[in-house]
Amino acid sequence: MKNTAIVLFGIPCSGKGTVGKALFAEFPHIFYHLSSGDLVREAQKARGDLADQIGDYLSRGVLIPDEIMVPMYRGGIASRIASGKFKADSQHLLVDGMCRTPAQAEDLSDFLEFREVWHFTNVPNCEVLRRSSIRAEEEGRTDDTKKAMLKRIKEYWNITYPTLDFFASKNISIRCINAYESKSIVISKMKKYAKVKYRITSEW
Incomplete structure (x- = not known):
């Protein structure tokens, strides 16, 4: 049985992780947030050849290959199910930082049932750079240099954005979110949407 996922x-810096964490914190019985970035940083802390490879990709601002990311993400899901952190029978997985290529989305669809896509849009490149500089300072993100971010922005439009066509071809609902609005407004709107869409009552 496939795990249901959103x-x-x-x-980059459109607020995906911020919203994912907020919904997981507010409705832990309904959602489980799993960020590929968190898994990457875990791998880096473990050190070794994999950590070195990942560090090289990040420093150059290029996407980590699917042959690394897909097994890593799948393993992250499995380990969290085994530990009881992610209850696959009752929680929807909030997939953050994956499906960055059509092929990656296809691979993930082998073990994930995509319920819908939340498309964080309307964030211009200049705003991405502004947010990334703040994040780099606040979180100590060494991969958020201006040079690396410019490459990531280019890869997003050339490689990642076309993945929306994959979802559309599978008739997966795509909900557009105005991510240019303030963090508090976006989070508030998504909480209200989630309550209705996933029938969340005050009992949760």
Whole structure:
């Protein structure tokens, strides 16, 4: 049986992780947030050849290959199910930082049932750079240099954005979110939407 999932999709620094964490914190019985970025940083802390490879890709601002990311993400799901952190029978997985290529989305669809895509849109490149500089300072993100971010922005439009066509071809609902609005407004709107869409009552 496939795990049900919601894809958080958008340009870097569009607020995917922020919303994912907020919904998981507010409705832990309904959602489980799993960020590929968190898994990557875990791998880097473990050190070794894989950590070195990942560090090289990040420093150059290029996408980590699917042959690394897909097994890593699948393993992250499996380990969290085994530990009881992710209850696959009752929680919807909030997929953050994956489905960055059509092929990657196809691979993930082998073990994930995509319920819908939340497309964080309307964030211009200049705003991405502004947000990334703040994030780099606040979180110590070494991969958020201006040079690396410019490459990631270009890869998003050339490689990741066309993945929306894959979802459309599979008749997966795509919900557009105005991610240019303030963080508090976006989170508030998504909480209201989630309550209605997933029939969340005050009992949760």
